[in-house]
Amino acid sequence: MSTPSTTTATDRTAPGRTDAPVRALIIGCGTIATLHAEVLTQHPDFTVTALVDVDRTAAERAAQEVVALGAVEPVVYDSIAEAVASGTVDLGVICTPSGYHIDNALELIDAGLHMVIEKPLDVSVAKSREFAARVARVERSGQVVSVISQHRFDPGSALIHQAIEEGRFGRITSAVASMAWYRSQGYYDSGDWRGTWALDGGGAVMNQGIHTVDLLRWFCGRPVEVHAHIAQLDHERIEIEDTATATVRFESGALAVIHMTTAAYPGLTARIQVHGSLGSAIQDNDELRYFHAGDGEVSANLREAKTIGNQVETVLGRRPGGDEFAGSRNQPDTFAAGHTRQYDDIAAAIREHRRPLVTAEEALLSLALVRSMYVSATLGRPVNFDDVLDGKYDDVTVTVSRRA
Known part of the structure; x- marks a missing residue:
């Protein structure tokens, strides 16, 4: 394992620094991770240096896909903590199943890493609400957190x-x-x-x-x-x-x-x-x-x-x-173009110490609208959006009508 570096993510990506690509850790090596790896390896502002997956074989396969794209082979780590401790990553890219998103992000936020989270922010409005509040605090130091909304x-x-x-x-x-x-x-x-x-x-x-x-x-x-x-x-x-x-x-x-x-x-x-x-x-x-x-x-x-x-x-x-x-x-070329444009914005946000266009707060509002639909359908009546956002219906278990 690499010796931990004393250089922080925000040190390496201060405004005006254009000589060092942002080093990305991809967490979760399924289908959508392949797209992120392709976009990141072909983007001048990023490089993929590390991979983590509970299935090590999937991570090793993803590492070879990165090599096939003409990039240096990333290191496969057994855990997020190990990858962060290596000192070789500046940005965590979360591509795990939606219900793990916030849990994974919490392992990165205190380390000062920038973050990109695939949609949605999470499956839980409650967890996402608390996370967005934490992000609002770390953004003041230049830490960038963005959720994929490439369209x-x-x-x-x-x-x-x-x-x-x-x-x-x-x-x-x-x-x-x-x-x-x-x-x-x-x-x-x-x-x-x-x-x-x-x-x-x-x-x-x-x-x-x-x-x-x-x-x-x-x-x-x-x-x-x-x-x-x-x-x-x-x-x-x-x-x-x-x-x-x-x-x-x-x-x-x-x-x-x-x-x-x-x-x-x-x-x-x-x-x-x-x-x-x-x-x-x-x-x-x-x-x-x-x-x-x-x-x-x-x-x-x-x-x-x-x-x-x-x-x-x-x-x-x-x-x-x-x-x-x-x-x-859902065409690969369309997806790649949209993700590339969003990564352009993320790279600029990191360089300029500004918020990205799609923040955790923005993603929370869209998640709450989806949750509002589920709560309304379950209760069989209209619901107030702010009530859902503020947690009034956090305990509602969604039910779905099924065909006869």
Whole structure:
């Protein structure tokens, strides 16, 4: 094992330091870890130096995959503590099952390491609430903690958010967030943790749909009230839902509809629509399909004179490409591009001692919206979002209606 270094993560990544890549420890060497390893090894600001997995064979296999990407072979450690003590890591990348995320992160936070946590922040709002409070304290010293929400970095998503911030859609009145994907029974049978509340944290909403839910909340603001239904209609031998619907009321007064399923054969797309008094936008399969905005000024002839027609080609500088019904967005190249853009932001946050775009606090709010859906469906009535966030329903055990 390497001799521990006296150089801390924040020392090595102080503003202005561009000579030393950030050294990453990947925790959990499953499918999503492979993607992180690929992005990190090809990114000029990062290098993978260490791996940890409860299955050492998986970690050793991942080490060889890193070598195949043209990088130096990372060291495989038997525990997070051993990897941290080696003094060879600055950043922990948590890719374990969702129910382990906070537990793993707590092993890193006191060591001063920066952190990237795959979505969601965790399966527990209670644990995530306490963790986000701790992160708020360590951020003051330049420690960076970010949760993967790579679709905030899609060009179309960023453009929609900017237009909303500038008031170019006028008052946001409504939105629709829909994910019509398909997961086979074999997918759920492939791992003991899949389809469980304890480690998966939920199904169509928590595991697959949380990215689309996150975009909805990013666009529309803070939720106030959620009324949902969830069901298991197509799969067997799982605890969680494969279909969910909800209505959401936001602080602004905007109303939204959420539809999530992993039982839509053969698997279509994730789609979000945002509508306002001066314009609308549609993002489908991570591609901006429709964009129709004004200049933020209300006048008698604004809607007719300035905002008629699809402006996508104008705002993107190109025609939208691809088939909007080409299947789910779980394509490796799409995932890699989004993760790379988010790692660009994380690298800049580390260099500049600033908060990343996607903080633990932001991830907590999106997690609480998912939890609000589950609580509402279980109780059979609308719930107040802040009550869920503040812990009023922490003890509610989620139940799912099943097909006859």
